[in-house]
Amino acid sequence: MLENSIFAILSLFLVIGSLGMISFKHTIFSAFSFLIAMLALAGLFALLENSFLFLAQIMVSVGAVVVLGLMVIISLGSIEKNIPHEPYKFYWIFISTLLVTPLALLIYKALISLHAHFEETREGYGELKSMGERLFSEWVLPFEAVSVLLLSAMVGAIVIARKEKYFKKENYFDNHNQQEDNK
Amino acid sequence: MIPEQFFILSTLLFSIGLIGIVSRRNIFVVYLSIELMLSAVNLLLVTFSRLDQSMNGSVIALLLIAIIAAEASIFLAMIIQLYRSKRSLDSDKFSELTQKKGQQ
Numbered sequence: 306m307l308e309n310s311i312f313a314i315l316s317l318f319l320v321i322g323s324l325g326m327i328s329f330k331h332t333i334f335s336a337f338s339f340l341i342a343m344l345a346l347a348g349l350f351a352l353l354e355n356s357f358l359f360l361a362q363i364m365v366s367v368g369a370v371v372v373l374g375l376m377v378i379i380s381l382g383s384i385e386k387n388i389p390h391e392p393y394k395f396y397w398i399f400i401s402t403l404l405v406t407p408l409a410l411l412i413y414k415a416l417i418s419l420h421a422h423f424e425e426t427r428e429g430y431g432e433l434k435s436m437g438e439r440l441f442s443e444w445v446l447p448f449e450a451v452s453v454l455l456l457s458a459m460v461g462a463i464v465i466a467r468k469e470k471y472f473k474k475e476n477y478f479d480n481h482n483q484q485e486d487n488k
Numbered sequence: 489m490i491p492e493q494f495f496i497l498s499t500l501l502f503s504i505g506l507i508g509i510v511s512r513r514n515i516f517v518v519y520l521s522i523e524l525m526l527s528a529v530n531l532l533l534v535t536f537s538r539l540d541q542s543m544n545g546s547v548i549a550l551l552l553i554a555i556i557a558a559e560a561s562i563f564l565a566m567i568i569q570l571y572r573s574k575r576s577l578d579s580d581k582f583s584e585l586t587q588k589k590g591q592q
Contacts, residue, residue: 309489355537370557373561373564387579417495478525
């Protein structure tokens with residue numbers, strides 16, 4: 306009974322947050338709605354007895370992703386003239402809801418045909434120790450692949466977001482020569 | 489608490505993310521919708537892990553959280569680069585790769 310009421314509150318926050326995210330005009334309100342949705346999702350992970358994923362979700366999705374997004378939004382998207390003019394927004398949302406509904410029904414029918422039900426958890430399920438044992442025995446290759454992926458994402462983000470003029474060769478040599486002249 | 493509740497919630501989140509991608513033009517909302525779809529998949533993985541009583545699904549969910557972080561960094565860098573070239577956040581203006589030479 307308690308679990309059901311917690312689930313109801315968390316799912317209410319999750320759905321309201323995600324609906325607010327796609328319907329607000331100002332980007333900053335969308336980002337805050339997304340923050341609420343991610344916190345509720347972390348609560349759902351805790352309800353499914355995955356305590357480590359609860360912490361990882363709060364640290365990464367809330368602490369890193371949303372805060373980084375908010376930083377970019379504050380620097381670019383909070384000015385009125387930058388936000389695109391969308392007069393028919395709710396009309397398009399209605400049309401795309403009609404388009405997406407059959408797909409959602411298909412996914413739900415496929416999932417519900419499992420006839421699954423929750424059982425009592427085993428000893429040590431969801432704890433950090435069993436997670437670490439599993440991660441460093443069977444899943445060690447995907448783990449290393451993810452580390453390489455994160456490194457390449459970091460390099461890629463720096464290369465994409467840089468300003469061209471600081472990295473051109475001739476400019477570099479010009480600056481270098483000037484510095485030497487100044488000496 | 490039954491698994492069907494989580495299945496409904498996950499399907500709903502995925503659909504809302506898809507609707508956001510299709511119907512909005514603000515590039516930030518598109519980005520947050522992609523994140524929402526990935527999170528819906530994450531919720532489904534954790535539900536399956538709880539049903540299966542093994543940690544495999546949780547480990548995939550943990551790796552998926554790392555991939556979400558990588559995607560966020562790349563996408564925000566792309567937004568900054570596109571804003572620099574077009575001075576706008578409208579995703580319709582970022583369609584120049586689809587234009588043939590001579591158009592526009």
